[in-house]
Amino acid sequence: MPEVHVHSETMLIASIAALALGPVLHWLSERARGAFAFLDGFVVVAVLGLALLEIVPLGVQLAGWPAIVAVVVGLILPGLFERRVGSKRTHAATSWVVLAGMAFHAFTDGMAVAGSHTHADSHAMEWAVILHRVPVGLAVWWMVLSAGDSKRWAAALVLALIAASTAAGYVFTDFVGAFEQGPTVGLLEAFVGGLLLHVVSHGLGKPKAPDHDHDHDHDHDHDHGSKLAPLLPGLGGLVGLGVVLWLFVYPHLDEGHGRETLTTFWELLLESAPALLIAYGIAGLLGEVLGEAPARWLGRGRAGGQTLRGVLFGLPLPLCSCGVVPVYRSLVNRGVPATAALAFLVATPELGLDAVLLSVPLLGANFTLVRVIVAFILALTVGWLVGGWLERKGGAKLDHAHEGAAKVDERSLPAKLVAGMRVGYGTVLDSTGPWILVGLLLAAFVQPWVDAESLTRLNPFAQVGAFAIIGLPIYVCATGATPLVAVLIAKGLSPGAALAFLLTGPATNATTFGVIEQVHGRKAAFAFVATMIGAVVSLGVLVNLLLPEFAGGAAAAHHHAGHSPIAIASAVILGGLFVVSLVRQGPRGFLGRLWEQGGHDHDHDHDHDHDHDHAASPSETKPESSCCSH
Structure with missing residues (x-):
C-alpha cells in the first residue's frame, strides 16, 4: 500500500x-x-x-x-x-x-x-x-x-x-x-x-572538557555551583x-529477545537483596563496632589454625554468595590473614544452616553429611593453599593506617553504629556495587542458556567437570540450589556432579573473582579459580567412586514461590542505594571499580579522571563484593 x-x-x-x-x-x-x-x-x-x-x-x-x-x-x-x-x-x-x-x-x-x-x-x-x-x-x-x-x-x-x-x-x-x-x-x-x-x-x-573563558572573577572558586558540580556526572x-x-x-516486558534475561535478572535481584542488605550492615559494623577483636582472633596461630577459624567464624552468619564478599573485604581491611579470610569466603555460603537443614529431606541425611564434609574440606584446602601462598607473598597491599586509631576509639556505641552504617552502605557499597551488578547480569544472560537436563546424559565423570564449570558464573545460593540439584539427581545426575555444582555455585561468581583481583591481584584471582576447579573436580570424582549409586531424599519440585514483601522491599531499597552510589561517584567512577587491582598498580594509561569530587576515589575506598541470597 x-x-x-x-x-x-x-x-x-x-x-x-x-x-x-x-x-x-x-x-x-x-x-x-x-x-x-x-x-x-x-x-x-x-x-x-x-x-x-x-x-x-x-x-x-x-x-x-x-x-x-x-x-x-x-x-x-x-x-x-x-x-x-x-x-x-x-x-x-x-x-x-x-x-x-x-x-x-x-x-x-x-x-x-x-x-x-x-x-x-x-x-x-x-x-x-x-x-x-x-x-x-x-x-x-x-x-x-x-x-x-x-x-x-x-x-x-x-x-x-x-x-x-x-x-x-x-x-x-x-x-x-x-x-x-x-x-x-x-x-x-x-x-x-x-x-x-x-x-x-x-x-x-x-x-576533553571545553575551556570556558569566563570574563567574571574566578576568585570565588565557583561557589555558585560547587555543591552540585560533583554530582553532575551522576x-x-x-x-x-x-x-x-x-x-x-519497558518495550521488552511482555515480549522480545530481552524478556527472559530481564525476568531472570529481577528474580536474582529479589533473591539477593535481603542478604545483601544484611551483609552491608555486617561489613560496616565489623570494623566500627567490633574493632580489632575478630581480626586478632582470626590471626592467631599458624596457617592451619587460621584456616579453621575462618571456617568457624562464618558458620553462624546468614550470608550466601552475595553477602559474604563485602564481609570478606572488610575482614581483609582489618588485617585478617588471607588464609582465614579465604576459608571464610568459601565456607560461609556453602555451610549455611538453612541449606544444611533443607538438604536432609531433599537429598537425604547421608548425602547431606557428605555435602558438609566436602564443603569443609574445600574451604580448608583453598584457605591453606591459596591463602598461604598469598601470605608468603606478603598479603594484600591495603592501607591499615586506621587500625591505630581504632585502638583508642572513644566514641559512644550509637556513634559507632552510625559510622558503621555509613561505611557499610556507603564506602563498601560504592566498591562492590559494580561487581554485584556484573555478577547478576552475567548470571541473567547465562542461566537461560544452560541446558542442565541434557548434561545429565554425559558420562558421570564428565558431568563433574561440566557442572563445576557451570557453577562458576551462576548466581545461586546454597539453599536455592538444593531443590534444583535434587531434581537433577532424580533425572540421573551423578552425586559427584551434584556436589560440584553445590560447591562452585554458592562460593564463586564474577563478583568473587573481581574482588579477589581488587584485593590481592589478578594472579591471586586465577590461583583461586584454578584451585577451586581442581579441588572441586577431585572431590566430585572421589564421591562418584565411593558413592556410585545414590538416591535422593523426598521428591523435590523446583519452583519459584511468590516472593515475600520483604524481598520486594529489599530489592527496592538496594536499587535505591545503587542509584545513590551511581550519583555519588558518577558513572565513570562507578565503572572504575571494575578495574581496580590489588598487589600491583593497574597498568593502564587511559583516562580515569572523574569530573567530580566524590568522597573517595577508587584507590581510597577499595571494593568489597557480593552476590545472592537465601
Missing part, C-alpha cells in the same frame, strides 16, 4: 535525523558550564544500556550460547593487545572497530523500520528505533572526538556512514532478511557489544538510566 511505504519512509528519515541531535547536544554542552559533565554521565549509561540490553541480547538470540563467548572475547581482547601494541593505539583502534560495528548494527535498525508495519505494535517499534538513535548519535560524536587527534569532520563522516547503513538496511530488507537472522550476524553483534562494553567501562570515549547517568529503562527495558 502506498500509505504504508510513505509512512515507512518518513520513519526512516526521522531515524536518520535523530542521529543529528547528538552533535547538537554536544555543541550545547560546550557552551553551558556543568552541562558537559552531565552529558558525559548520560552518554556512559546510555551506551552501556545499548550494549547490554539491545546489542548483546540480539546476538544471543541469533547465535545462542556461542554469542556469550563472543561477548567475552570482545571484552578482553583489547586488553590483551594493550600489552603488545600499547594502550593508546589499542584504545584508538578499538574505538574505531566499535564505531564500524555500530554502523553494522544500524543496518539492522533500518530493517526494523522497514518491517515494523508487520508487527502488532508497529508504532512502538518505530519510535523505539528512532529514539534510541539520539544517544547513539551522541555517543558516536563523543567517542570519535576522544579517539586520538580526531576532528569533527571525522565524527560527521562516521554519522554519515551510520545513516547510509540504516538506509541500506531499509532498502535491502527483502534480500538479506534470512542472513540477518543467522548466527553469523548474532556472533558479530555480540562481539561488537563486548567491544563497546570494554570501551565504556575502561573510561574511553570521553573527549545526575546525567541517572537520566541516562531512565532513558535506558524506557527504550530498552
